[in-house]
Amino acid sequence: MSSRVGLRFFQNSRAAFRNVQRRFGIQRRFQSSTVAAEHQSTFQRLWNSPIGVKTVHFWAPVMKWALVIAGISDLSRPAEKLSLTQNGALTATGAIWTRWCLIIRPKNYLLAAVNFFLGCVGVVQVGRIYNYRRSLEGSATEAAKSMEHELVDSAKEAVIKAEAAVKKSS
Template sequence: MSSAPVTTTLGRKLAQNVFNKQTLKYVFTTHFWGPVSNFGIPIAAIMDLQNKPADTISGPMTLALTLYSAVFMRYSLAITPKNYLLLGCHIINEAAQLGQGARYLNYHYLTGASAKPEGKKA
């Protein structure tokens, strides 16, 4: 027995489930595209965790983005229908912003800035 018919059948079933009327209708709504476009914020924050020097992190902006994500995590579950894609986006952003906040606090209040001599940069 060949596995080609089984693979073809599984492929067709998957395509029917993915490309059905209900899924396509969802893809063309703001319930989908809003969170997808919003993923730029957590992606940038994750990239900044790796590349941005701690002395350039804005504490007030990091706090604002942390609170923003917390509010919208709640909002994503308060609306009907619940928007789990938006929830996921803001969970990722919350984690990234908390990481940035920890770097900011560590640099400005625990070790970084106070350990360096005045007028010298790392």
């Protein structure tokens, strides 16, 4: 008799939890809100998922791989022709958005992966630029200082352009 009471309690609480999920629109990943979801194939569940192939959660990372491929193709370019600000931006973008992809709901692991590799490519390229400048200037501190001045100057330029655009639009 006691096992039946426990079973009834479990079944009733489970049904109540499902009602709460339905009321607030909470769904599991790859689960449609219809009863037919249980009879769908894996491909159909992926297709109809809130993070599936029909959404930006899939296509944004797919398109962003072009930046990673472009960064990898720049490995064949000489280091003196690489832009420090561009590769610094790629590094920062990769680091920031990798973290962000793991915070948002639904978590987008595909986008986190592409951003991680984007950051890695940026770090490699910035390292190549640093080594090239160190070989030219003879010391690591001089190379770091010249890189710092370049980044600061480009940031100041961007601020001046932004302020001018704001004044122009006002």
